[in-house]
Amino acid sequence: MRTIDVINRAGRSLKQAKVRTLLTSLAIAVGSFTLTLALAAGEGSRQYADKIISSNIDPQALMIVKDKSLFGEGGSMSGGLREYSANSSEYNGLTFKALSASDVKRIEEDKDIKKVTPTFLVSARFVTFEQKENKKYTTDITAFDTSVRPEVIAGSLPANGKQINDDEVVVPESFLDTLEIKDKQKFVGSGVILHLERPSKELSKEQVQEIMITKGIPGLEEASKPISMDVKLRVRAVSKKSVTSLSASNALFISENTARDLSDFMTKGTSQYQSYISVMALVKPGVDPATVKHRLEKHGMIVKTAKDLQGLLFTIVNLIQGIVIGFGVLALIASVFGIINTQYISVLERTQQIGLMKALGMRGRDVARLFRYEAAWIGFLGGVIGALLAWGVGTLLNPWITETIGLGEGNYILVFQFIPAVVLIISLMIVGIIAGYYPARKAAKLDPIEALRTE
């Protein structure tokens, strides 16, 4: 019998048992629904992560650190016994191995490196705004990244690749709410003061005696007071809220030079002076960042390329997706028994038909094919129903999800793709065929005379 004829007959016999066919394929549809959503969520998350990374990190960038735990590999972030290193830096009460000035120099001297920017840790005790006198605020402060150009709602930013001036600061839009500032145009150009403090040096006994003798008690008070510095900047621009840009939304941007000065001021006289937890380096265009990465890693640095970071994010996405897929597969396994059961009953019900077909000269192989194709049809139907349902539900839910978890307009967490859906449906047809194997074999082996005797 020709394949097309077998397929047609298979389709017709399913049509004759509509309810049963539908119910059996609904079991598969549950699996298909789950798998389609899992695939869509995975794809959506990957695209979203991709977007975040590409709008935050130059593809030629290298993140360089000394401490493995910063990338979540080996060793925990806190606690535990760790080897002391003179070259370590403290951040938020945690100690990390840091890159020393000579490490930074080594990176700078690499022939394929275009530019090196250490991550300056600037923390101001408080910040005051000219337009909001008598109020003190705290905020994160970071160096302005010349490779990322956020949109602005007031003021202007220099051309791509150019730094802002050393006395300038870029303020994120979200701060305006806290500051209760209505007129953002007037805000541009107004003053911002960063107040920095660093603890005084610990005084030795001899130093204390000396100060006591020369300056008395007030002198000693003066000497043990924290050293402070005020940096006056003016607002250059207000950056627009952006969901894909990580830093733009919650930190003040200052120029790289200012950041370096402030960082140096904060760490002066400590072991952390001019040592950095992380350094960002830009690889010259046309050079594969991975080759530079391998070179630097030989010197005990831990280097991640933009691709690596993407991989890091993807690992998490893939893991979660894997779990959901697992549930989908479980649903499918359950539905396999549904198909076996349905097809088995179908064979019993149709012994007479099978007997007739065999009596008319139909080969056992073709009879088996007939039943296998029926099972494949069930798989196809279930796959299509589930995928369409998932697509419909997903499309309806997407705007709501985006709003609820604040992904930002135009970003959807469920991204449905055509090819994976087709692959899924084909796989489900194969699952159907596998499930139909045993009933089909039973049909093929039926003795036609025996079958024709049943009335």
Place this chain on the structure above:
Amino acid sequence: MIEVKNISKVYGKKSNKFQALTDVSFSIPKGASVAIVGKSGSGKSTLMHVMSGLDRPDSGLIIIDKQNILELKNKAVDLFRAQEIGFIFQSFFVQANESVADNVSLPLEIAQVDRAKREQKINTALKSVDLFDKIKNKAKDLSGGQKQRLAIARAIVNEPGIVFADEPTGNLDSATGDKIEDLLFELNKKNKVTLIIVTHDSDLAKKCDMRIHIRDGRVTKIDKTGDGK
């Protein structure tokens, strides 16, 4: 020409053994109409199954057009049945949920007849049993006599050389049965089909060229009428 030589068939094993056919021999000329007659349980159906290659005897030969079909492989026997033999059963065995056309199409699909040629063959077969106007109907909507006519159309659609009919009128009232009989003999005459009818209806048997009487699995008498050999 069908030659049946020394056929024996035993069902079951050991204590359950049952000798359904014992040393059955006869020959049927091409284009003849033959009745296999005998009481219930005498082995008529068994003989028909063996002759058509549906079942295998324990010993003997079935030579159809000089070919011993018992020597053929399963695949070749299936092909032989698909191309050379038509079946009509007492209880019709039409596929109730399929359309009349799809029922008739089945033997053509099995014999891998080209799609283009099928429609014409189906139409011819349905016209010859006067069912063409029901071509689109579901088989279950037909009356008993129409169902049997449908079965006949299915049996002859691929123009087989031999048609086996096992009690073709057994489930029909006598008036309808007569029509079916006329149809079968008309086929036999017009298309030169060898017609082998299993029956215990002596009136039907009398209309045939030849009668093979069976009792307890043995041929007791073969008689011929008319100018048949």
